Amino acid sequence: MTKKLIIIGGEGNGGVVAACIEDINRIHKKSVYEIIGFLNDYHANKICNYPVVGKTETAKEWAKEGYLLSFAIHPIGHGSLRVKLFDHLEIPDESLATIVHPTAFIASNATLEPGVFVMANCYIGPQTQLAKSVFVMANCVVGHNDYIGPFCHLSAGSVVSSYITIGKASDICLSASILEKVSIGDYCVIGAKSLLTKSTGNSEMYIGIPAKLHRRIEEKEYTLQEK
Numbered sequence: 001m002t003k004k005l006i007i008i009g010g011e012g013n014g015g016v017v018a019a020c021i022e023d024i025n026r027i028h029k030k031s032v033y034e035i036i037g038f039l040n041d042y043h044a045n046k047i048c049n050y051p052v053v054g055k056t057e058t059a060k061e062w063a064k065e066g067y068l069l070s071f072a073i074h075p076i077g078h079g080s081l082r083v084k085l086f087d088h089l090e091i092p093d094e095s096l097a098t099i100v101h102p103t104a105f106i107a108s109n110a111t112l113e114p115g116v117f118v119m120a121n122c123y124i125g126p127q128t129q130l131a132k133s134v135f136v137m138a139n140c141v142v143g144h145n146d147y148i149g150p151f152c153h154l155s156a157g158s159v160v161s162s163y164i165t166i167g168k169a170s171d172i173c174l175s176a177s178i179l180e181k182v183s184i185g186d187y188c189v190i191g192a193k194s195l196l197t198k199s200t201g202n203s204e205m206y207i208g209i210p211a212k213l214h215r216r217i218e219e220k221e222y223t224l225q226e227k
């Protein structure tokens with residue numbers, strides 16, 4: 001049966017989810033998902049050619065009606081805001097779509113929690129857990145025995161080695177690499193192309209090779225404004 005999907009967000013991450021769904025339907029030669037539209041607080045017209053069907057606060061009503069939802073609001077460096085926005089929406093786990101592109105390899109004993117999104121050409125290793133609503137964009141490698149905390153975002157081409165723990169809503173940016181047995185705290189950012197060789201605290205931004213503490217991410221930065 002075709003699953004009816006609503007994407008919460010905009011043309012950035014939300015558009016990637018939509019493109020993934022279109023490709024899933026193309027590869028399976030059937031409508032595995034039907035994209036009903038987007039929920040967005042700032043745009044009222046179309047996003048990626050799909051209608052905006054309401055504001056984000058209507059998410060729980062759609063969930064009650066049996067629609068699946070993908071929470072695609074993942075602004076880089078605003079992990080705390082991401083979690084607050086999600087909690088405010090009160091979406092039950094069973095209404096979160098877990099979406100995996102058919103070209104991704106997921107080990108049979110890896111665990112994907114509700115709301116996880118894995119884009120094309122990714123590798124998710126054995127005994128690794130992707131917690132709720134983790135987004136793994138194209139061409140990422142996540143090794144074995146990792147725990148990637150809820151709402152983390154792995155940008156395209158990032159490489160997470162093995163025995164890694166990442167806390168809540170942290171961002172591994174484009175092509176960053178994380179060496180094995182490292183822990184990353186909550187709400188951290190590992191900058192693009194960086195090589196993280198040691199553990200971080202919470203709310204820290206690391207950049208460079210090897211990555212060094214660039215700055216702390218302050219709570220006052222956590223406001224989301226439409227551009």
Ligand SMILES: CC(C)(COP(=O)(O)OP(=O)(O)OC[C@H]1O[C@@H](n2cnc3c(N)ncnc32)[C@H](O)[C@@H]1OP(=O)(O)O)[C@@H](O)C(=O)NCCC(=O)NCCS
Nearest residue numbers: 076077155156172173174189190191192193194207208215
């Ligand atoms: C780390 C990051 C978030 C920027 O942090 P920031 O504190 O706002 O940094 P700024 O842009 O103010 O740059 C500060 C300095 O760090 C340098 N810098 C920024 N990012 C860097 C990186 N990834 N590696 C090395 N140096 C970097 C800048 O060149 C600048 O140097 P300067 O002071 O000599 O001019 C950003 O650079 C980054 O990596 N973004 C990732 C984007 C991404 O993955 N997008 C994915 C879309 S799905």
